[in-house]
Each structure stands twice: as C-alpha cells, then as structure tokens.
Amino acid sequence: MKFNFHVPTAVRFGIGVVDGLGKTVAPYGKKALLVYGGSSIKRNGVYDAVTKSLKEAGIEWFELPGVEPNPHMTTVDKGWQICKENGVDFIVAAGGGSSVDCAKGVAAATAYDCSVVTLMDNHTPVTKALPLFVVLTLAATGSEMDSGGVITDTVKKIKGGVFGPALAPTVSFLDPSYTYTVPKRQTAAGTADIYTHTIENYFDTAKDTYFVDGVAESILKTCIKYGPIAIADPENEEARSNLMWASPWAINGLIGCGRNEGWSLHGMQHPIGAWYDITHGEGLAILMPHWMRRVLNDDTLFKFVQYGVNVFGIDPNLDPYDIANKAIECTEDFLFNKLEIPRTLSEIGVDDKHFDEMATDAAAGLAHGFVPLTKEDVIEIYKKAL
Ligand code: NZQ
Ligand code: ZN
Numbered sequence: 001m002k003f004n005f006h007v008p009t010a011v012r013f014g015i016g017v018v019d020g021l022g023k024t025v026a027p028y029g030k031k032a033l034l035v036y037g038g039s040s041i042k043r044n045g046v047y048d049a050v051t052k053s054l055k056e057a058g059i060e061w062f063e064l065p066g067v068e069p070n071p072h073m074t075t076v077d078k079g080w081q082i083c084k085e086n087g088v089d090f091i092v093a094a095g096g097g098s099s100v101d102c103a104k105g106v107a108a109a110t111a112y113d114c115s116v117v118t119l120m121d122n123h124t125p126v127t128k129a130l131p132l133f134v135v136l137t138l139a140a141t142g143s144e145m146d147s148g149g150v151i152t153d154t155v156k157k158i159k160g161g162v163f164g165p166a167l168a169p170t171v172s173f174l175d176p177s178y179t180y181t182v183p184k185r186q187t188a189a190g191t192a193d194i195y196t197h198t199i200e201n202y203f204d205t206a207k208d209t210y211f212v213d214g215v216a217e218s219i220l221k222t223c224i225k226y227g228p229i230a231i232a233d234p235e236n237e238e239a240r241s242n243l244m245w246a247s248p249w250a251i252n253g254l255i256g257c258g259r260n261e262g263w264s265l266h267g268m269q270h271p272i273g274a275w276y277d278i279t280h281g282e283g284l285a286i287l288m289p290h291w292m293r294r295v296l297n298d299d300t301l302f303k304f305v306q307y308g309v310n311v312f313g314i315d316p317n318l319d320p321y322d323i324a325n326k327a328i329e330c331t332e333d334f335l336f337n338k339l340e341i342p343r344t345l346s347e348i349g350v351d352d353k354h355f356d357e358m359a360t361d362a363a364a365g366l367a368h369g370f371v372p373l374t375k376e377d378v379i380e381i382y383k384k385a386l
Contacts (some may be wrong), residue, residue, distance in 0.1 A: 001208055003383025009145045009252075010171045013245065015237075017173050018049045018135055021092070024171050028131045029089020032061040033082055035047030035103040035352050037069070037095045041137065045179040047236050050135055062086050064183055067095065070159070070277055072103040076116040079106030083130065084113070090131040090170075096190075097141030097150075097280075100134050104149030104167045107132050111166070114327065116151055119162050134172040138182050139243040140269035140281060142197060142251030144172040152274055156380070158361065159270040172248075176240040184231050188339040189281030191227035191243060195220060196265050196284040196336075197250035203370045204259040216255045217310045222246040224311070228338045231334025262369030265291055268378055271358035276350050285335040286345055290384040292328045295371035303370075304328075345385050355382050 012020060025032065032054060041047040054061050064079040082088065083106060093103035105116040107129035112119060119126065126147075134144045143149065147168045150161040182190065202216040222242050229239040249255065268291070269283040298302055301320050308314040308327030316323070336343050357384065363375035373381075 003257040005253055005257055006165070007145060007168065007252050007254075009169045009209060011145070011172060011174060011248075013174045015177045017175050018046075019053060021050060021133065021135065021173060022055070022059060025054070025059060025090060025092065025133055026057045028170070030058070031086060031088050032059050033064055033065045033079060033088045033091045033106065034061045034080060035067060035091060035093045035095075035099050035106065035240055037065075037099050040181065041094050041386065044137075044178070046094055046135065046137055046178055048260045049158070050092065054092070061086060061092070064102070067099045069096075069098045069101040069279065070273055071098045071105070072152050072154050073105075073115070073117050073120070074154070074201035076102055076109060076151055079103070080109035080116070083110040088130065090133065092133045092135065094135040094137065096136070096138030096186075097143045100136070100141070100143040100169070101151060101161070103132055103134075104129070104143070105151050105162050106130075107166065107242075107310055108149075108162045108164070116162060117153060120151060120153060120160040126162050126166050129166040130214045131170045132133040132167070134169045135178070136172060136174050136244070137178045138186060138190050139179055139240070139247040140193040142194070142248045143250040144169060144174065145248030150270070157255070157274045157357070159274040174244050176237060176244045179240045179244060180235045182234070184234075184340075186279070187230050188227065188341050189279045190247075191223050191230070191281070191339060192335060192341055193281035193286040194243065194247050194250045195223040196281070196288065198223075198255065199288065200263045200265055201250075201255040201259060201261060202307070203300070204262065205299070207302075209258050212255045212257050212259075213306070215249065217247045219250050219255070221312050224334055224338075229340065260368060262326035262366070264366050264369035264373060265296075267365045267369070268362045268381060271361040272345070272350055274361075275358060278348050278350065282348055283345075285339070286343065286348070286385050287381060288335065289328055289332050290381045292331065294373070294377060294381055296324055296328075297371070300371060326327045345382070346371045350386070352383070352386060355379050358382065
C-alpha cells in the first residue's frame, strides 16, 4: 500500500456547537461572507444561531443567499464580487453540500481574483483560498471535510468544480439537530450519497485493504441502519448523529487509502445533473444496481461476495454468484424500498434526449474505474436505468 492522507479540517460536533462559531472565526478577520441556499436556514433557526454568534464576536457580515441545489457558476461569481468589493476576510457556509461547494468556489475565485469558470476550465489545483467555515445542515456530500466543490457550468452543461488542498474547510460545525428539518426525500438522497461515496471506494480491485474495507463496511451499515430511522423519526438524535458523522468519512480520503478510486457512479451521474438539475443522491441510487450488474464478472466477484457477506449478512457458503446477485438485490431493497428513492430516471424527469452528450462526458473519466467503461457501456446503463 502507498498513499498520502491529509485532512486539515477541525470538527466541532454536537448539539449547540454553533454557539462557538464567532469565537472560532474571530482570529481570521472582521468581515465575513455568509453563504446559504433557500429559506430552510431561516425557517429552522440556523440563520439566527449563526448570525447571533457572529454578532457577539463583533463580526460584520455580507450575505450570498439563494444558492441553488447544484450551484451555478454565476452564483459563485456573484459571491466573488461581494468579497472583492467589501474586502471580505473569510467565508461561512450554512447549509447542505450546495452552499458549501458554492462557498468553496467563492473562496477560490476571490483568492485568484478570477471567475470560477476560469479555474474550472483550467483545472487549476486550488492552493490559495479564503478561509472557509462550515455550518452543515444536511448529511450527504462530505464537502464539510473534503477539498472539492462541485459547480455547474450552465452554459457548457458540465458539472465540474474546484479542487485543491486550500479548499478543505478550516473548521466544520456539525450539529445533528440542524438536520432534524431535512425533508424525507432529501434525507433519503443524502443517505444514498454517503452510501455511494463508500461504494465508489469499496468496489476496487486492490486486495490489501482490510482495514479501510472494514471502515467502509461500517459506513454502509450505518446508512442501512439509520437512514430509514431518520426518515421515520426525523428528530432521532442517534440516527441523525451517526449519519452526520459517517458523511465526511465516506469521502475525506480515509477509505480511499491504497486504492485506485474509480468513482464511476459519480462520473455517470454528474452529466445527468448538469442537463436535468436532478437531486444528486437520487441519480446515484438509480444508477447503482445497473452499474453493479454491468461490472460483476469473474475478476470482480470477490468484492461482491465480501460486500454481500459482511454488509448484508448473506450466507458465505452459497455459490459466489448467488451471493453477488443477492447482494445487488439487497442494495435495491435498501435504496428503493427502505429509503423509498424512485427506481427510474424517468420518474425524476430524465429522458433519453441527451444520452449521447452525457455518455461522452461521462466516459472521458471512466477508463480507470473498478471496471473500465466505454461510452457505449454508459449508454447501456442509462437505458436500463430509464
Ligand atoms: O436551499 P435550502 O433552503 O437550504 O434547502 C435545501 C435544498 O433544497 C434543503 N436543505 C438542506 N438542509 C436542510 C434543508 N431543508 C430543510 N432543513 C435542512 N436542515 O435540501 C435541499 C438540497 O440541499 P443541497 O445542499 O443541494 O444538498 P446536498 O447536500 O445533497 O448537496 C448536493 C450538491 O453537492 C454536490 C452535488 O453534486 C450537488 O451539487 N456534491 C458535492 C461533493 C463534494 N463537495 O465533495 C461530493 C458529492 O458527490 C456531490 O457531487
Ligand atoms: Zn456524491
């Protein structure tokens, strides 16, 4: 095994931690940009808690509200202009992955003093950015502890983004009670996103990853156990806490140590998101069983058997292909019956009009996946998922 692992983000976890936000950010300057999405943080008290803490610490703040789910480059550039005109020192993102990603784009665009599109087009590794503080309200993307921000270029119809070491948040505040108001559908989609991040790492050809496989299996089991509980009982602290703490570990690099990290499902989902603005986790869940069936072969069978036995408790004495197929059926049962995610792309408003463009975009990054996929493979998976 050979890898680099570095996660500089500090975490404050638990109910009430946002009270300490103001004191934590104070050494970083006097002027903040507060980035958030629609009205959810105003309805559930998060906005009041954040601004109270900033006020008490004597921080002046400007606001970038209205970040779209699947944030647009134009919104990021609006934030860059606000920072530039007002000499903003640091950014506070309050919301789900979209607000955090948008804030990362603003942090980078401001440091480089250019449109985020320039950074996206040039694939600039982001080594300078304004300090970013995160108040998370949805357990899903792991953006609260990783170094990437996904941004949609609405002109080129590409979900690209900004990536680089300077984008890891400085401190993330994770209060599980802030996720009590996440609607059932977003809770399901967020859980599916955590699950998929783990699957993207776990389904890998490396065979010497016993330790990180165990961590990955624990994250998968956490989603299976607590996703349905959080849906049925939104204010269940145990369920919300476990999902919130599982989220960053699925993507912060730990479970990717020693692996190739193919990320095929995200590679196929992002082009759909760019064309149809769908909920990220739902697109991933719909594609997952079709991708699994496509990549199951004699070389990959060992991983499906391990997954079936260790995650779903399937009898290890069964025929290996029976175990693998049962594991895929268990995955479907979890995603579509327990989480109640729609089963098909048609149900979430996707049609086959842009399969060609989407598959071209996806296939460009899928040559090194768990099983390499061509444009034709991707179209086949899209068709089955339709
Ligand atoms: O906009 P508001 O009003 O806040 O409502 C949001 C939004 O409608 C709502 N919501 C969030 N927290 C809530 C809440 N509603 C009630 N109570 C709360 N506590 O949920 C909706 C979805 O929010 P969003 O931030 O879009 O969801 P998510 O966290 O799933 O983020 C999705 C974005 O992250 C990207 C996705 O592609 C997508 O653009 N990703 C980012 C990654 C990263 N940075 O590492 C990795 C992921 O794979 C993913 O690609
Ligand atoms: Zn994801």
